[in-house]
Amino acid sequence: MTRGTIRRQLTLWFAVQGIAGLGLICLAIYAIDAHSFSVRQQRHLAQYADIIRDWAAQSRTDSRDTSLRDKLDDFARAHDDTAVVLALGDRLLYDRTPSRAEPRWVWMQQTLPMAGDSGAASLRIGIDAREDDEQLRGLALSLVYVVLVGAMLISASGARLVRRGLRPLGALAAETASTGPAFPGRRIDASRYPGEMSPWIGQFNELLVRAEEAYRQLEAFNADVAHELRTPLANLITGMETELAHPRGAEQLLDAIEANLEDVRRLSSIVADMLFLSHADAGGVARRARRVDLAQEVHAVAAFHEIEMERAGLRIEVHGHADAKVDVPLVRRAISNLVGNAIRYATPGGAIEVVVEAVNDAEKALCWIRVRNRGEAIPPELLPLIFKRFFRAEASRPGSADHHGLGLAIVAAVARMHGGSTAARSADGWTEIAFAVAT
DSSP states (O other), X not given: OOOOOHHHHHHXXXXXXXXXXXXXXXXXXXXXXXXXXXXXXXXXXXXXXXXXXXXXXXXXXXXXXXXXXXXXXXXXXXXXXXXXXXXXXXXXXXXXXXXXXXXXXXXEEEEEEOSTTOOEEEEXXXXXXXXXXXXXXXXXHHHHHHHHHHHHHHHHXXXXXXXXXXXXXXXXXHHXXXXXXXXXXXXXXXXXXXXXXXXXXXXXXXHHHHXXXXXXXXXXXXXXXXXXXXXXXXXXXXXXXXXXXXXOOXXXXXXXXXXXXXXXXXXXXXXXXXXXXXXXXXXXXXXXXXXXXXXXXXXXXXXXXXXXXXXXXXXXEEEOOOEEEEOHHHHHHHHHHHHHHHHHHSOTTSEEEEEEEEEEOSSOEEEEEEEEEXXXXXXXXXXXXXXXXTOOOOTTSTTTTSSOSOHHHHHHHHHHHTTOOEEEEEEXXXXXXXXEEEO
């Protein structure tokens, strides 16, 4: 079930408000007029009763005195819409109710003192309110027309105002259609739109920045993947074409197969690393199986790299310790990438220092693993880039072309999957690269 448009909803809301508002106003007008008619009727009845009271106080009630009856007859002839009934006990002194078509009598009853010792008489006086009722019905009908016509006018004007008020949304929709990665650098000017739309436009512009950045990263990533896969594939194709073009002995074929196998392993490694990074980017979370001493994990990884360090004339020194509940294979992989990176760029004959420490900040507790080595410094402008995919330092830096540039990107992914972060610095002949996991 789809909801109506904003324009239709606002127009309907204007109509409902118009009917409700005008209806209440007209109802109040009708109630005030009805009350005014009632007050006027009661005032007239009270005036008539006062006149009859004065006459009754001056007249006797015996049969020889007809002055009161004569006055009441004159009064009845002058007020043909008035009924008068006067009784003294069980004796009816006067009774006149005009014969009218469909009257609606409004009555008032009072006690009147009679002249002499005649006692008090009961006066019942009424007035025909039919004309007032007809006026009220006419007023009610007029007010109903006012409500209907007013609601129609309010709805029509409201629809026009809504259409004008929503016009900036149409302009914004047209302008957003001409933005995006296909139009890099193009932004929406919030000053051209009402102030209420500024927060939305600001957020949309920020979204454009992120989308363009993601688009650039995707393009760069595709180019890097193509570049990384092109070399081993070209080697494989060239090697196989060469072997097929010339007859080879069994030993030469074995050498060619071994060379091809090395390239295939490199391809497999790139594909596996890319699949892992894709899983991490999709929001993958580490499976924290058990709590371990991270210093012991560093020693286990160092034993794996022992032969490499002996060849480079390096040694490893581990300082500190911290316990954390982590995905052990992932953390070992991140430590191995950092240690392998340090071996690749460290000055031969020196030491690789690994510092394990727990740090409690205002937000959460982290365990940092920092790997330091002496060697050629990384330029400051390149430090923010070292955790990006396929990043390599300058070609002149020793060891920069011997890997496919995903090692530190995997370290950053492992840190994210553990709720941690990464850091790097390089100065005074020392380079330190670190990652943290949440405890």
